Every structure is written in structure tokens, then in C-alpha cells.
Amino acid sequence: MKKHPVILLYIFLSILVSCIFAGCGSARSRNIIFENSQEDVKPQVSLTFFGFKYEALNVTAIENSLHGFMDQYPDISISYDGIKNPPYFEILEKRLATGNGDDVFMLDHARVLELGRQGELADLSGLSTLGNFSELAKSQMTALDGIYYLPTSISAFGLYCNLDLLKEHGQEVPHNLAEFEQVCDYFAAEGITPIVANNDISLKTVVLAKCLLPYYSGAASGQIARFNDDPAALADTLRPGFQFVERMFTRRWVDREETQRTSKTKEDLAAFSKGDQPFMLTGVWAVPRLRDLNPDFEFEVYPYPILDDGSVLVINMDTRIGINANSRYPEEAKQFVEYLTQNDVMWEFVDSQSSFSPLKENRLAEDDAIQPVGPYLTNGRSVIGSDDNLLFPIWDLSRECIEGMLEGDDADTAVSHMEQLLTQ
């Protein structure tokens, strides 16, 4: 009985050692065949997508969209080429002119007009996702005879409010003109220039916001196009806006010289991030960039509180996508655009850029700071900065007028300048 366990142990050890040595050895000759997996099938169609989004933050959403599309359509491969603006449009035109145009590309209002007239843009009227777009977006898309682009985001322009600084000074976020004037006057009296503005979009959006709301929600709603026949009336309509900007200068709400030097989404963010000024006027999309600067204060973005009865939001149909009318694969390109304009894909794209969706969308933005702006997309108190129904490049023209005001023009001069540009 004593010996049995020992014998068992020896047997066990022998087996173990045998297994070990057996495992160490291997067959001399061997052939293993690896079959090709199904994923090795090469795509039949290669699409190219050209855009002016190139910064890493922006292209991540595009990357996801591309791969999502290719997963859904294994036969199609799509690549993206991003070049920053303004060289982008130049390159776009060259490519189109030399027959090297990409299948899908990004557009702005001006290029939609131009390329649409030239027949370079495919008609997207038959896309299945058109019904997903909001009425506001549709009003822009259908401005021309046919649909030549689809917006993939709505960018908004807002008043950035330094909540901590306001609280420190016993002030609150203004929601109408009177409150805005009161707060700005307070800070101006304290020797603090209340508003950070850049030399591009800040003040021109103020002008547009101040003057054009009636044409989107008032008695003149939907009549913006009548200015196409009467550009002088448009310039005059914008007068109160220029006057308001002039008042901003004279009441020291904005530092004219400083603004002239301040570039969009760069120096303006740097200045505001210091936390010395309570307000900034710039695009809502700049929120992530502002956060990257690690401001040590809480902030939120609000519509412009520059009307007597409340605030108004300036928006633009942004990141317009068009299809090359001469694309080798128009159907596949349309499939991509349809994919991109699905609700969830669109939402992921816009939310990653702190923009808003042009689709019928009730979701709140993930970023709390921009949630005050969201309701204004649908409550009738928004103004389109560059309206497709206007056949003038009002976005660029208003910038030029503001540049003049930054150099010293008064409001009347600005209006005249505008009239001049519109009638050119």
C-alpha cells in the first residue's frame, strides 16, 4: 500500500516528461496552405472626396464616415484629400478645369453659384435622404433651379460668455439689447473691453443678425430673394447693422485696432482664453479649440442679444457637398452622399465639430457650452449669414465692409461700400 502512491508518481512523472519531449520535437517537412480570405477582394470602384477640412480634429469624423461607408459598400473604396482654405477652391477649380475633378467635393455658397452655372455640379434632386433635411436647410438647397449640393453641417455664430468673470462682476448673461448694453457699458466703465472680435466673421455677423431677422421670421419672411433685384435696398437694410457696429466701437465695446489684428479662430481664442474679457464673437465650432487652450473659467455660447425683443442666431449652411457632374461613378458618389446625410452619420459628424445638423434633429449637442444655441435653429430666431436665395456673395461682401470700418469707415460709408459691391 505504501509503495503504490510512489509508483503512481513515477508513472505520472514519466508521462509528463515524455509529453514535454514529444512536444519539443516537430515534423521535419511540412506544407501549410493559407487560403485567401474574402476580404482580399479588391474594390471595383474608387471614389475620391476633396474637402477643405484638414485639421486632425475635423477629419476624424470624416475618417469614420469613410470607413463606415466602405463597410456598407465593400465594392467601393473612397479616399479623402484635404487642403485648407483659401487655396482649396483654387485647386478645386483647376482639377475641374483639367478633367481631374474629384467625385465628391466640398463647396461654399459662391462656388455653388459659380460651378452650378458652369454645369460642373450633378443634380442631387433624386437623393433618398432629401426628406431628412430641415425646412431651413431645404430653403437653402432649393434656392437654385435644382439641388446641387447638400449641406453637412450648420455652423452657428455666437456670443461666448465668460460666466466666472460675469459672476465676479455681478453681471449676468444678457438676453436682449438692453441687457447687453448694460453689461457692456459696465465693463467698458471698468476699463475692460467687453468683447473680443476677429477681423473676419465677428462683426459682419452682427450686422447681418441685426438687420435680417424680419426676413426669416417676421412680416417679410421668405422675401430675402427680392433683394436680388434691388441690391441698394439690401445695402440700406443693412444700415442699422453697420450703425450698431459703429456704436460698438464708439462705446468701446470692441477695440477697433485690436480687432483689425485679430484673426479668426486663432488670436481671438487666445485673447478670450485669458479670461480678462467677458464676451467673444466667433463661430460656435471654435469651442473645442478654445477648450484646447485650457481656459480656467467656465463659459457658454449664446445667440447675439442685440435685438430689443431678444436674441438672434446667425447660421450658415456649411460644409456643402457636391458631386462632380463629370464623375466616372456618379451613382456611387450619390450613394456616398446619401450615406453621409443619414441621421446618425450626420449627427456624429456635426457633433464632433461643435456644429449643428441640417437634418430634422432634436438631439442636444453633447457639449453643454453650446446647448443654449441649439433651440434657436428651430425657434424662428435665426438668420442665415450667406443665404442661397441671395444671389450676392453677401458673406464675403459684408466682410469687406467691416474691414473698411475697422480701418475707420463709419456706418454710412460702410453702407455705401456695400451698395457699391452689390451692384458691381
Added chain:
Amino acid sequence: MKIKHRWKTLLLAVLSVSIVLLGSIYYLRSVQNSLWLKSVTDVLEVTAQGCHALDTYIEKDMEMLHWLAEDLSAEDSRDGKAIQEEMLHLSGDSGSSYICVSLDTNTCYGTQPGEAQKLNPEQAEALLALQGNGIREPYLDGRTGVWTLGYYERFSFKDGAEGFLQKSLPLSTVAERFSLSFYDDTGFSYVVSPQGDILIRSLHRNSNRTFQNLFDIIDLQGNDPDEIRSFQAALELGKKGAARFYYQEEDYVFCYVPMENTPGWYLVSIVPNRVIMEQTHNIVQNSQVFLILILVSGLIMAAFYIVHRTTSRRILQAEERARLAAESANTAKSRFLSNMSHDIRTPMNAIIGMTQLASRHAGEPDKVREYLKNIELSGQLLVGLINDILDMSKIESGKMKLNNMDTSLETLLTNLVRIIQPTAAQKNQGFHIYLHGITHETLSFDPLRLNQVLINLLSNAVKFTPEGGAVRVDITESPSVRENRAHLTIRVADTGIGMKPEYLRHIFDSFSREQDDRVHQTEGTGLGMAIVKMIVDMMEGTITVDSRPGEGSVFTVDLDLLLAAAADQENPALPGIRILIADSDPEESRTTAEFLRALGLSPDLVPSGEAAVQKAAAAHSHGNDYTLILLDAELEDPDAVGTALAILEQTGEKPPSLLLSAYDCAGMEEEAAAAGIKDFLQKPLLKTALYRCICQNVLGDKPAATCKDMSQDLTGRRILLAEDNMLNQEIARELLEGLGAQMDVVSNGLACVESFEKSSPGHYDLILMDVQMPVMNGYEATKQIRGLDRADAGVIPILAMTADAFAEDVEAALAAGMNGHLAKPLDIPTMIRQIHLLLNGNGD
């Protein structure tokens, strides 16, 4: 020590397991690292090969460009037509195109027919900046806006003017050719500049399509800035290597290899670390399983070893214990044999020696008588020793059983006195038994064994008490805590030599005798106390001893004895009689008085004979004579006889009944009878005995057998003896015929039955039946006799003669139909007494 050893073992075990675990972890980590390194090395190797392929492709194009440049260098820069012609021969494949520029005149010749064009200053400046030959970083073609790769070479025309030749091809052409992918299309290669800008990206469907710079994806993910800087520096220094960074919620491996034909360019393969580690994980998992198996095996083996060792140790310990027990038993056996050898040989030597002497001095009766007496004494000693040994053996083997039966204390004490008193009297020792609180005179116990205990204690007491000493026994009854029992405390005290404390510790051990000259001078086997202890233990009692050298010893036995099945018979009330007790021992006197009071009498007590006479005289003078006067045999001055005579003298017409109480009335009968003493009472006096005595001597009841009646006359008695041993036959025949009996002797049970059957009914008065006989044993013979159809078959007394007197033998004898038993060797007085009891109808 054991605890220390256990801690050491535990520590060792913990240490071993820790080493194995740490070793395993280290091994697995090493394996993981090695496999990772191997995989990364493989990726690096493939990247290097891809790099080499791209380099070769570029080199080929560069070579071709060089030949073209050589062709063009044979032309004069001013001969535009020749140059144009040369250019027209060049055909671009896959969208490639050539330009040749005369840098002196900024004239540009293409492969399309038409006028040469002039470069604008910007374009000229850009070309002038390019020296020697090489590849331009991908640029957007000024005309087409398409990403273009340009190979260029500077050369000199025949006239010495600077020339510039460039081949342009769409970047996508190169990208299509060099789309390296790894691990099931999870990793891809990219051509990057030293600053990390993506120059050529893989066109594979799973490759990244959007990021412009390598560091865009690394910087965003919170990677260590120092490591990023190190990576950047490596790229700038043209190093080859591998880095690992966090991107999109997982680790990626960046394997970078510098290109040779395009200094500064890198081929970077980006692979998810998870994918590289997949294979590693399999191996590591298998290794983990293997190590776990080894650990489990080790644990099993350790457990097995521990169990085996524990079992072995237990076995060894058990064996050791058994060995020690065997050694001890062997030692005990040797000691026993040694003791026995001496103790047996001594009386045997005496017997043999005395026999020889008797034989030699056969003609000298006195000497012969002396020798025979010594032989008898030695024989008895030998018998006692053998009995002790057999008792020890029986008890130790668990074969001894108590034969509890209703027994009267009177019988027990009478027997005790009968055995001890003569020896004590010989040594002139005082021997008294005192009773205290006795309410149950009959109890259920094994009389033989209790007798053995008391006789052992008393014989030791007598033995170890010098002449003139005293031995007393106190028997006290008290209520028992156990139901249906009476607690008896029997205290045996002597004024003997006492025992040393060291010996007291071993007093109940076998063969234990005190190492003392006085003890050595006294005979004894050393087994008695051991036997006493064993019997008391069997009776579930206790025995203690208190002794001091020179002051005597006290043994105290406590027993809880069952009450008799039949309660003591209630004695009917006695009529009022006057009783006088004359006893010099106040304790005995008091006890006797208590018993008499319990019987409803009121005795008077006097401590001396003189006082008794005075008392009797006084009573007589008052006309209130004592009916009964009990005189103690130990009265002195006058003694009992004198006192009796004096009382009779005083009481003349109405003499009281005079009784003598004594432990031993032998030798006093005649004198006492002559003095008018009517009867004798055996001490110690019990209530029942007193009652019986009063009934007989005062109330005229039939007298019971007393020691006076115990005569040894068997005249006219016919006894049938069945005994197969010739010697025993002769002894019994001689003894009993000497007492007047007529003996018929047979040698086996069958002959006994036949003899009895042949005899007429009532012919035989008694049958003495040996048990172990040939042909038919005694039990069978008794059964047959009892079964005979004759008047005396069921009543004739049959006494068994057994080799020992164990309970089973007694039971067997009684069960066979016998009336009693005698133990061999035959104790003659016991035999005579038993016979008398049976013949006189008082046997039990």
C-alpha cells in the same frame, strides 16, 4: 519545536510558490516581450523590404530620367526645336508627363506639341532651388491641381546652359503600387517626411485616409511628450526603429525605415499593437496554461507528498508506539517472569525441600509434622500466587465479570472475620469492624470479589502491622447520588509500618513492592493492590490510600452498590425487653445500641464487666431484671466469663439470658457455656443478627446454625465423589472418611450418573462433582442426574469442584443444576463448611 518546524515548512512552501509564481510571471513577460519584439522585427523587416521595393521603383525612374537628361545634354539650349523634338518622343505612362526647362531662359518644353512656355518667376525660383537630382515632395500641380510626384535632374546643355528635366506622375499611381498591409489589413505603410507629413498614403480600404501628419494622431492622444520628441528626433536623424503610441483608444506600433533614394523620406508601418500581440497572446496563453498545469501538478505532488508523509509518519508513530508497547509488554513480561520465577520457585523450593526433609526424617513425627506444616504454608502461598496471577490475567484480558447477587453484609463480614481474625489474634493485634449508618444489610454485589478486595486490604494491614498493633475497619453507609444504590465507604486503617510517598505513587502498579527492608522481609507478590484496584474499578468505585512511614496506612474504598432486589425484610416489632450491653469498645457499643433501638428496644450500655454486674444487681433489686445481657468477649476485670458468673449470682431466680459477642469465639465455648452463657454472637453485630438472636434466646425461636454447630462430624453421611485425578480422589476420600463419611468414588461423569442411578433414592447425601472429567464432564453429569426420574434426583446436593471460581464457572455450575462450587485446590475448611451447609439445609 514542532511549531517552529511547521513555520519553517510553511515559510519554505510560501517561498517556493512565490519563486515559481514570480518566475512564471518573469518568464511570461519575457516571452511576451520577445514575441512582441519578434513580431515588430518582422514588421520592420517587411517594411524594410517594402521600402527597398519603393526605392527600387524610384531608382528605376531616376535612372530613366538620367538617360533622358543625358540625351538632352547633347542638345544646345538655344535649339528649342531640337529640344522639343526630343521631348515629343517621351511618352508618359499612367498619366506621367515630362518637362524640360532651360533654366537660363526659363523656357519650358513639354511632351505636348506646341510652343514652349515661359515659366513665371515663382515657378522658376522653385525649380532653381532643386539641385542635382531627386524627388520633389508631393505637390499640387499648378495646372491640374492634382497631387503630383516629381523626379528631377539638373543637367547641362551642350552649350553649358543649365537644364532641368522633370518627370511628373500622379501620386496616386505610386500609392497604388505601394500599398503595404499587415496582419489581415489591420496595419498599413505610409511614406512620411522627416517632419511626419504624410507624403504617400496606402490606398488600402482599411488604411487611414485623412490625417495629414503622423504627429497629429500621436499628439492628440496624451502620449508621453518625451517619447514623442524621441520619435521625432529619430525621424530627423534618419534612424530605423519601432515606437509604440496610444491612438484611438488602443496602442499602435510605428515601425519606421528610412528610404535610401529619397533622403529624409521614411516608410512608416502603423499596426495596432493588439494585432501584433494576438499571436503572442496565444503563445502566452498556452504558456500560462502550461505553467498553471505545472503549478497544479506541483501542488498535487506536494499535497500527495504531505499526505504520504503524514500517513507514513502516523504509521511510523503507530509502529513506534506499538514497538514501545511491545517493548513495555516485553519488559513487563520479563519482569513478571522474573518476579514470578522467584515468587513461584521460592515456595516450590520450600515444598520440595520440606518434602525431602520429611522423607529423611520420616521416623521423627514432630519434625515431620513441622515439615508438613511448612509444606502446607508454602502450598497455600503458591496457590495464592497462582490465583493472583490468574486473576490478573483474567482482569487484564477483560474476561473477568462481576457476578452481582443479593448478598448480606453479615455473610460478607462473617467470612472476613473468619479469615482475618485468627491471623490478627496470632500477632496480638486488635481487629475491629465498626458499622456506621447501615440501613441496608442486603445489597447486590459480587461477594467473591468484594471479599477479595477486603481480604487483600486486611491481610496487608495485618501483615505490615507489627505485633500489638491494631487494624480497624469502618463501614459507613450513606445515600448514593446514583439511583437505587447505597454508597458504602469502607475504610481499612492500621497502625503498621506505613509507606513512603514515592511508593504510594506506584502502589497500585503490578508487582509493586516498596523497596524497604521491612517489606522485603514480608512475603508478597506485589499483585494484590493491583488486583484490588482493578476490581474496585470494575465495581465503578474508587480507592485511595493515605500513609506515612511509621504511622500506618488508611485505605478508603468507595462503592455505590445496587440495592437488593428484595428489600430487607422488615423485622416485626419486638416486645419490650430490657437489654444490657456490656462492651469496653464504646463505638461497638453505640452501634449495637442503635441497631437495638431500631428494633424498638432501649438497651442500657456499660463499659465494663463490673459495671454490668452492678447494673444487673440494681435492676434485680428493683424487680426490673434485664431480660438479655450482651457481654463482649474482650471485657476485662472481670472478663466476660467472670462477669457472667457474677451476674448469675446476683440475679439468682430470674437470670437474664447471657450472650457473648466476639469476633472469634473458638476456644471459649466450653468455659462460656459453663458460666451460663447461652449463645454466641459473631461480631460485628448487625441488626438482623441481633433480632434473630433475641428471637431465639428470648422469644424461644428455633436456633440458627452458629459457629458452635460447625462441627466436622460427617458420621453416617454417604458422599459420592466424581473426580478423575487420583491424588484429589485420595485427598478428598481421606479427609471425608476421616470425618466419618462413607465415600464412593468414580472417575468420570458417566460413572457418576450410573452409580447414582443404581443407588436407591436417598442413598447418597451429597455428590461432589469435578467439572473437567473425561467421558462426561461434571455439568453434563449433573444435568443427567437432575433429569433422572427419582425422588432425590432434583434435591440431592451437588457441589462442583472447579479449577477456579470465576463468575462464569459459578454460573455454569448453577445453571447445570449444581448447588454450589468449590475452587481447586480444595480448601478443606471451606469444603467442610459447604458440605455442612448443604447437608443441614442452610447452604446457599
